[in-house]
Each structure stands twice: as C-alpha cells, then as structure tokens.
Amino acid sequence: MQKINLEVNGKKISKEVPDHTILSNFLRDHLNLTGTHVGCDTSQCGACVIHVDGKSIKSCSTLAVDVNNSKITTIEGLAKNGEMHPMQEAFKKMHGLQCGFCTPGMVMSAVDLLKNKKNPTDQEIRKWLEGNICRCTGYQNIVAAVKEAASKL
Amino acid sequence: MKTFNYHVAKDSKEASKLSSSNSAFLAGGMTSIPSLKLGLATYKDIIDIKHIKKLSGIKVSNKTVTIGATTKHAEVASSKEVQKAIPSLAKLAGGIGDAQVRNRGTVGGSIANNDPSACYPSACMALNAIIHTNERKIEASKFFKGMFETALKKGELIESVEFQIPEKSNYQKHPNPASRYAIVGVYLAKHKKEVNVAITGAKASVYVDKDISKALSNNFSISAINNMKINSSEMNSDIHASGEYRGSLVLTYTKKAIEAC
Ligand SMILES: Cc1cc2nc3c(=O)[nH]c(=O)nc-3n(C[C@H](O)[C@H](O)[C@H](O)COP(=O)(O)OP(=O)(O)OC[C@H]3O[C@@H](n4cnc5c(N)ncnc54)[C@H](O)[C@@H]3O)c2cc1C
Ligand code: FES
Ligand code: FES
Numbered sequence: 332m333q334k335i336n337l338e339v340n341g342k343k344i345s346k347e348v349p350d351h352t353i354l355s356n357f358l359r360d361h362l363n364l365t366g367t368h369v370g371c372d373t374s375q376c377g378a379c380v381i382h383v384d385g386k387s388i389k390s391c392s393t394l395a396v397d398v399n400n401s402k403i404t405t406i407e408g409l410a411k412n413g414e415m416h417p418m419q420e421a422f423k424k425m426h427g428l429q430c431g432f433c434t435p436g437m438v439m440s441a442v443d444l445l446k447n448k449k450n451p452t453d454q455e456i457r458k459w460l461e462g463n464i465c466r467c468t469g470y471q472n473i474v475a476a477v478k479e480a481a482s483k484l
Numbered sequence: 485m486k487t488f489n490y491h492v493a494k495d496s497k498e499a500s501k502l503s504s505s506n507s508a509f510l511a512g513g514m515t516s517i518p519s520l521k522l523g524l525a526t527y528k529d530i531i532d533i534k535h536i537k538k539l540s541g542i543k544v545s546n547k548t549v550t551i552g553a554t555t556k557h558a559e560v561a562s563s564k565e566v567q568k569a570i571p572s573l574a575k576l577a578g579g580i581g582d583a584q585v586r587n588r589g590t591v592g593g594s595i596a597n598n599d600p601s602a603c604y605p606s607a608c609m610a611l612n613a614i615i616h617t618n619e620r621k622i623e624a625s626k627f628f629k630g631m632f633e634t635a636l637k638k639g640e641l642i643e644s645v646e647f648q649i650p651e652k653s654n655y656q657k658h659p660n661p662a663s664r665y666a667i668v669g670v671y672l673a674k675h676k677k678e679v680n681v682a683i684t685g686a687k688a689s690v691y692v693d694k695d696i697s698k699a700l701s702n703n704f705s706i707s708a709i710n711n712m713k714i715n716s717s718e719m720n721s722d723i724h725a726s727g728e729y730r731g732s733l734v735l736t737y738t739k740k741a742i743e744a745c
Binding site (some may be wrong): 372374388461474 | 485510514515517530534582583584
C-alpha cells in the first residue's frame with residue numbers, strides 16, 4: 332500500500348492504494364469518476380485519456396502511485412459552473428458522438444491538441460487523434476467538432 | 485494483475501541497488517504496464533526511474549545529440565535543438581504511436597525493450613549511437629542482440645543515448661495502421677565517411693543492411709540500388725505483411741529516404 336496525494340478536478344485528495352492499482356480503476360472505482368471509460372484496457376483505444384499536469388495520457392496504462400503529487404483533470408472536470416467546456420459544446424453541436432463511449436477520451440485528447448496548436452488543420456487533427464478509436468461516427472463530425480471548438484477557444 | 489512493490493529511485497545507484505532478477509524499471513510504462521496487465525510479465529519490484537533528474541534532458545554539441553533515458557518522445561519531437569541538429573530524429577520521435585504514447589514513452593524504455601518493430605533502435609544503428617549505462621558505454625552495433633534482447637545486464641540502467649550528427653539523414657516508416665509500430669522502417673544516415681541504412685520491423689531485430697549501405701557509400705543515389713535484390717528469407721511474415729513484401733518495402737523506403745535527404 333502507498334499513500335498518494337493528488338489534486339483531481341481541483342479537489343485535493345489523499346488515499347491509500349495498493350501499489351498495482353491502475354489509474355483508470357482508481358478514478359472509476361475509488362473516486363467514482365466513471366466518466367473516464369475503459370475500452371481496450373491495453374493502451375490502444377484512447378477511451379481512458381485524461382490529463383496529468385496538463386498533458387493527455389492513457390490512464391489504463393499508468394499506475395495510480397505513479398501520478399502521486401500531480402494534478403489530474405478528467406472529463407468531469409471540464410465543465411465550469413454548470414457550463415460545458417467549448418469542446419463539449421462543439422461535440423454536441425456538430426454531432427461528434429453517437430454511442431458516446433469514445434467521447435470522454437476524444438474530448439480530453441482534443442482539448443490537449445488545442446493547447447499545443449490553436450488552429451489545427453484537418454490533417455493535424457486526424458494525426459493527433461490517431462490514438463482515439465471511434466467505432467460509430469466515422470470521424471468526420473469529430474474533426475468538424477474540434478475545428479468548431481478551435482474557432483471558439 | 486499480480487501485485488508488486490513500487491519503489492521510487494532517487495538516483496541511478498539506488499535504482500540498480502533495488503533491482504533484482506525479478507524486477508523491472510518503470511519509465512513511460514507504455515510497454516511494461518500493458519505486459520503486466522496481460523500477464524506477459526510478472527515482477528516482484530517495479531522501480532520508478534522518472535524521478536532521477538540526471539536521466540532526463542537533451543544536450544546538443546557540434547558532433548552529437550545526447551538524449552537522457554527518460555526523455556519522452558514528445559520532448560524529442562518538439563525540441564528545436566534536435567530539429568536543427570538531426571531533423572530525422574525529431575521526426576522519428578513525433579511519429580511514434582500516438583500523442584498519449586509520446587507523452588509517456590521514453591527513449592531508454594524503447595531501446596531497452598528492443599521491440600523488433602520499434603523506431604528508435606534503427607536511429608541508434610544508423611547514427612552510430614553510444615548507449616551510456618550506469619556501468620559502461622555500449623556501441624549500438626553491440627547493443628541490440630535479438631528479438632526483445634539487448635546487451636544490458638540485469639539491473640543495468642541506461643542513462644543516456646548519444647547520437648552522432650550525420651551530414652544528412654532521413655527516417656521512413658511504413659506504419660502498422662493500428663499501432664504505428666513499423667511494419668518496415670528505414671533510417672538512412674549519410675556520415676562523412678560512410679552511409680548507414682538501418683532497418684527495423686523487417687527481421688527479428690534491427691540491423692544495418694550492409695549491401696545497401698555499401699552501395700550508397702560509393703554512390704549516394706537511387707540508381708546505385710535500383711537493381712538490388714533483397715534477400716527476404718529471414719524476414720518476418722505475418723498477417724500484416726509477408727517476408728517478400730517487407731523485402732520490397734525495404735528497397736522502396738530506402739529510395740524514399742534518399743529522395744527526402
Ligand atoms: C499504442 C502504442 C503504440 C506504439 N507505437 C510505437 C511506434 O510507432 N514506434 C515505436 O518505436 N514504439 C512504439 N511504442 C512503444 C513506445 O514508444 C515506448 O517507447 C515503449 O513502450 C517503451 O518505453 P517506456 O518508456 O514506456 O518503457 P517502460 O514500459 O517503462 O519499460 C519497458 C522496459 O524497458 C526497461 N527500461 C525502461 N527504461 C530503462 C532504462 N533507462 N534502462 C534500462 N532499462 C529500462 C524496463 O525495465 C522495461 O522492461 C508504442 C506503444 C504503444 C502502447
Ligand atoms: S482503455 Fe486505455 S487506451 Fe483503451
Ligand atoms: S461514438 Fe461510439 S465509439 Fe465513438
């Protein structure tokens with residue numbers, strides 16, 4: 332067991348966890364933050380993408396103990412005062428989702444993209460989202476949503 | 485997943501002291517964590533080396549680019565200094581996996597793992613890299629021993645990788661469309677006295693194609709290799725590509741690399 336101190340979506344958290352706890356399980360099962368989805372569970376699909384100290388990572392392939400003392404943002408932390416984040420708004424407006432399973436990871440990954448690149452081209456969006464797999468939308472509207480968000484941010 | 489004890493090492497000495505025949509170092513975790521989860525590996529101790537300051541960072545001199553073992557692919561890809569000194573190396577790092585893999589995966593983890601289709605081993609071979617460990621210096625040509633096998637001894641820690649700056653170089657990859665690992669990757673480097681063409685993805689482990697390298701050392705042009713026959717008998721054959729197809733890709737991508745130089 333190890334004690335970890337984190338800031339999750341702006342809230343300070345201190346918990347004891349077994350050493351081998353995977354971060355996605357920690358978020359979902361220990362903190363009840365079930366917005367972070369687990370698809371492949373082996374770092375291939377991107378459903379579990381969250382931000383650690385501002386950078387997008389796959390939480391299914393990270394140990395909870397490994398992010399001790401960091402700041403974490405999950406999909407639940409994007410909306411502020413009941414207002415959706417512009418990326419969430421854009422996914423809604425442009426029909427960037429169908430079943431919604433991939434969406435939390437897509438949104439978290441896309442938010443990180445716009446931090447790195449303010450006005451990405453279609454190709455840059457597609458390249459950045461290579462690690463996020465969607466089996467419903469065919470990606471067109473996801474790319475459109477990221478462009479829409481870029482124009483608003 | 486089986487349980488293990490997680491340790492944070494403060495320096496190289498502590499990391500190697502903590503290691504045993506039943507331990508692994510934890511860098512980006514992009515290979516080790518999925519392997520643990522799939523039961524492909526089990527360890528008693530996991531030793532996190534990311535907090536060892538000395539292991540991270542990029543240093544560029546006139547002749548070499550030295551990258552600390554725990555430097556992430558994303559840092560190499562976006563480094564202005566690397567882009568200037570060896571643009572193909574920055575490009576290679578920027579083409580690994582996806583954005584989230586690049587935000588975690590490290591050069592040390594990549595070469596220690598020596599996946600037959602990993603990108604960095606080809607850069608090490610083509611750029612006459614020297615691998616600095618806590619015990620010794622190892623030339624790239626003596627480092628990669630076979631599939632997932634290296635010259636590293638148990639508990640030996642890679643501290644940095646020193647790449648020789650070439651006159652010209654280029655990396656071309658035919659990526660697996662799902663993982664972006666190389667089905668075939670060709671790293672071509674033209675040094676003052678020689679040309680090295682290192683191939684990844686094609687065989688059990690990275691190698692320098694001696695015939696192609698020799699032909700291009702004599703005459704650095706596509707015509708020098710146009711009629712070359714590639715022996716594909718030892719090449720990997722799987723659902724993604726047959727050995728023969730990989731052989732053909734080796735030549736095609738070498739030509740692309742020459743063109744892009
Ligand atoms: C979806 C996906 C796509 C990928 N695509 C590509 C690709 O296109 N091209 C490519 O080249 N790679 C690819 N990778 C691999 C990735 O780039 C990582 O480099 C690789 O997984 C290992 O690095 P790591 O830092 O994550 O190592 P870890 O997983 O932390 O460690 C791996 C092994 O290396 C050992 N190790 C780590 N650091 C050291 C050190 N300093 N000294 C000695 N031993 C050490 C550990 O003990 C462990 O056995 C991909 C990975 C994933 C998950
Ligand atoms: S669940 Fe993490 S990448 Fe698929
Ligand atoms: S909306 Fe269903 S997987 Fe993307």
